[in-house]
Amino acid sequence: MYSYFEGNLIEKTPTYAVIECGGIGYMINISLITFTKIKDATKCRLYTHLTVREDAHILYGFYDENERTLFRHLISVSGIGPNTARMMLSSLSADEIIQAILLGNVSLIQTIKGIGAKSAQRIILDLKDKLGKITFDSENFSTSHNTKREEALSALVMLGFNKTVAEKTLDKIIRSEDANATVEQLIKSALKIL
Secondary structure, eight states: OOOOEEEEEEEOOEEEEEETTTTTEEEEEEEEHHHHHTTTSSEEEEEEEEESSSOOEEEEOOOSSSHHHHHHHHHHHOOOHHHHHHHHHHHHHOHHHHHHHHTTTTHHHHHHHTHHHHHHHHHHHHHHHHHHHHHOTOOOOOOOOHHHHHHHHHHHHHTTOOOHHHHHHHHHHHSOOOOOOOOOHHHHHHHOOO
């Protein structure tokens, strides 16, 4: 319903911010990532997600659209509500969550308060394919490891290999070999397997 709110930042805490827009103050629940990015701002724009419950309409705000997209993917998983998704985005950086999901790192996801083994496995199972198909803005979600993987994947797809097969091959290589491998080394290793 609401795409974003932009205005004066009246109040900010690690869990929520109040933005004044047109004389109305909107209380928006935020993650620690967003709090860190808006900490010194007096004006800001927060991209929002509205959750409608029987007893309340709750706004969740994010510094950028990529964080909101990840939040929406997380709440699409059965058993993961908005507060749990916000806890995840506060406990780990968005790129760490994406990496953990794509690489099937159950133990890292379990380090988040309120996430057990079954929930972590369900998150990975439900989101691995969805997140693999989405390209996040590299400025906000990048690690050298992920960027190298994406570049290698792009090259393999351009060479005519099936994207899903190439992704699985690259993930296998990254898990079993040196995580600091260059793009060229990843491609060469993948070509040996493919």
